[in-house]
Amino acid sequence: MNDAVRPTEPAQDAFARLLVRMSPELGDDQEVGWQAVEAKGFRFPDDYKRFMAHFGAGMIEDTLAVLGPPVADDVEYGSMLSETRNACALWPPEAPGTAGVWPVERQLTERPPLIAWAVTTGGDLVCWLSKEDDPDRWPVAVWGRQEGPEHWTIVPHGMTGFLLGLFNAELDKHPLSDSSLWDKPNPRFISEKSEDRMRAEGIDPWTGEPDPLAGISFDD
Numbered sequence: 001m002n003d004a005v006r007p008t009e010p011a012q013d014a015f016a017r018l019l020v021r022m023s024p025e026l027g028d029d030q031e032v033g034w035q036a037v038e039a040k041g042f043r044f045p046d047d048y049k050r051f052m053a054h055f056g057a058g059m060i061e062d063t064l065a066v067l068g069p070p071v072a073d074d075v076e077y078g079s080m081l082s083e084t085r086n087a088c089a090l091w092p093p094e095a096p097g098t099a100g101v102w103p104v105e106r107q108l109t110e111r112p113p114l115i116a117w118a119v120t121t122g123g124d125l126v127c128w129l130s131k132e133d134d135p136d137r138w139p140v141a142v143w144g145r146q147e148g149p150e151h152w153t154i155v156p157h158g159m160t161g162f163l164l165g166l167f168n169a170e171l172d173k174h175p176l177s178d179s180s181l182w183d184k185p186n187p188r189f190i191s192e193k194s195e196d197r198m199r200a201e202g203i204d205p206w207t208g209e210p211d212p213l214a215g216i217s218f219d220d
Contacts, residue, residue: 011046011047011136011158011160012050014047014160014161014164015047015050015051015160017164018160018163018164019054021164021167021186021187022055022060022163022167022186022187022188022189023186023188023189024054024055024189026058026188026189026190026191026194026205027054027055027056027058027189027190027191027194028055028056028058028191028192028193028194029052029053029054029056030052030053030056030057030068030069032049032052032053032068032069034049034069037069037070037071040070042069042070042115043135044069044135045128045135045136045138045158045159046135046136047136047158047159047160048117048159051066051159051160052068052069055189055191056068056191056192056193057191057192058189058190058191058192058193058194058195059189059190059192059195060163060181060187060188060189061180061181061184061187061188062121062190062206063120063121063122063178063180063181064118064119064120064121064126064176064181065118065119065120065121066117066118067079067080067083067116067117067118067119068080068192080115080116080117083116083119083125084112084114084115084116084127086116086125087114087115087116087125087127087141087143088112088113088114090125090143090151090152091113091114091141091152092152112130113129113130113131114127114128114129114130114141115127115128115130115138117159120176120177120178121178122145122146122176122177122178123145123177124142124143124144124145124175124176124177124178125142125143126140126141126142126162126176127140127141127142127143128140128141128158128159129141129154136158138158139154139155139156139157139158140154140155140157140158140159140161140162141153141154141155142155142175142176144175144176144177145177146177153173153175155171155172155175157171166181166182166184167181167183167184167185167187168183169182169183190205190206198211199211
């Protein structure tokens, strides 16, 4: 298969194939100031930076939410810092890398043992195992809610290889609780910005139909 996972392939070539497999048409440049972000203590793989420039933060098939990088001291529910804290709490002490509690006060001053970059609607966490100093060498670690007592699966690929492996059903095992992205020929991505624009126009971004919740307030 032409877009299969290729372990020795240059990262930029793999990302080019990802752009063909998953259109960035409804993506948006996240416009990240990487120097400012990394000055806070976070570094990121190059393919994640490319993803943020072409796609931005958003949803794949309304199933997997790719998180944007931390902004200031954002620890809101669903943010990268919040989900990273959750992942570190779930990482077993006997596993490779430093495990356990990652206090809030360390969040922007010390690299955590895991960094969450995506979550699923099924409650799974998709992370980098950030033991290596070089972010481009970080494998993906997945906490699968439905994966039984072990829960964690280490995937020996970075972000791009992981996504291509999902879409091509070529990982050693399917690590997520939901099979929506497994063997998916043309996955659809919609950025948070695009989704907000469509909902503001009264359109459900995933169906293209009028949004039945448009104009309804839940503030009462």
